[in-house]
Amino acid sequence: MAKTFTKSKLRDMASGYTFMSPVIIILGCFLLLPIAYAIFLSFHKVNLLGTVSYKFTGTANFERMLDDPRLWIALRNTAKYALIVVPSQTILALLLASILNMKLRYRNFFRIAFYLPTVTSSAVLVLIFMWIYNSNGLLNYLLELVGLPTYNWLGDPSVALLGIMIMNVWSTAPLFMVIYLAALQDIPENLYEAADIDGANAWHKFWRITVPQLKPVTFYVIVMGIIGTFQLFDQSYIFSAGSGGPNNATLTMVLLIYQYAFKNLDMGYASALAFLLAVVIMLITVVQRLIFREERLN
Template sequence: MANPGGKRRLKEAMAGYAFMSPVILILGCFLLLPILYAIFLSLHKVNLLGHVSYKFTGTANFERMIDDPRLWIALRNTAKYALIVVPCQTFLALVLAAILNMKLRFRNFFRVAYYLPTVTSSAVLVLIFMWIYNRNGLLNYLLEAVGLPTYNWLGDPTVALFGIMIMNIWSTAPLFMVIYLAALQDIPDSLYEAAEIDGANAWQKFWRITVPQLQPVTFYVLVMGIIGTFQLFDQSYIFSGGSGGPNNATLTMVLLIYQYAFKNMDMGYASALAFMLAVVIMLITLVQRLIFKEDKAN
């Protein structure tokens, strides 16, 4: 005899999957299949010119990374960029959010004004900062006006990457500021009132109440910041004209992947690099998660 309960559960499951099918199809076509295809490409030598062909090479593309000097330069630049930009933008976002959470005059105006760089096109921001850093740009004009020597900011390998860092800190911190600002609204005023009764000053309230209460948000901001910095491409591409110069100073991992894929037409090796970058980002995220869990437990 058929089980009526089992039939009902089967119908409910089929109805649920029917409702989810559009999302499953979209994610499958535009997320899962590209990932699988990239893994497939990373194990092959691909010829895209003329007759498309695939030659299985196993782990040759991954072994090739060890002897690729430009890969290590790109990794060093990207790691250096992330180590400086992520803490700076996180700290600046937290400070701005704490200030704009106070009862200030024209508070809403400053919130909108600080957020404007985030909604500005990345390409436009790069062009503005290139004009500022140019030999005849605003920065050298101001230096010359006060009697200081001018500098070739875009042509010096020692400072070119720092120019991109400053631009990104200025343009991304407001986005995380809004996230922190929303989280600050949820901290109960009673915690601060109790701390005041106990004699806590402003710094103690910030360090002992605000920062711990914002820990989940800080974890999110750090993870998104690291993912964003490791995916740096457009700013570096426009600054260097796609070369990663001067002298590979602005060469990043994603720009290197682009060069191998679309300039050298070495799609197999580029896919292997992309897969390696994804693994690095996942490992860093897992380490952050473990650190934050340990801090929470303590």
């Protein structure tokens, strides 16, 4: 009987893994193997010219990070980007969702209109905003119309990153708006009815009912926003033509990894930087899980 049960169980497991094998093979080839290979490269000096060779260097690539000034510039830019973009897009998404959740005329049209930047190609958005920020672009044209001086928005290191921030807040807030909008529709109406009976005004209802009820969603939006900021690449690359300029003002972590890997052909150090970035993102994910666990307990 036990042997029959064991054989039956093994047969079921074999059938299950057989059906799962295509997914396991795909994930192994395109996810697990690249990760393992990147970790392997981070401990080696790689020569890609001529005959490919690997020289084990131990932790030299990681020790090199401490003396790399461009790494600290990229980290500073990324941190500055996150501290401004994440709160801005979160607040804007919540405000838009709250407005569109009201019983307004043509609200379905406005929901579609506000969501359009999210479905537009990132490269197209960057080109549009580069035209706006150009010396002869729309922004300077509007400044001239009202008699204000024009400005070199793309060439000034003090405002170049700010231009990317504005574009990303405008393009990513609608995505989080949809998430907030779905969460707002799940808040029980009897909470607002009870608040009306107690004489609460619109601000009290928003601050005392809406915001606390959206707390888990807000944590999710913030964590996903932070992860997205650490993965910023295409906008910075197109804005600066791959240089991270002007004067490294738009240099981000992923763009720095790209430069070391494909411009300097320093795959070992680039892999070490990618490993560092992965560790940072995993730490953020762990914090996210701890926060959600706390929310479930509460």
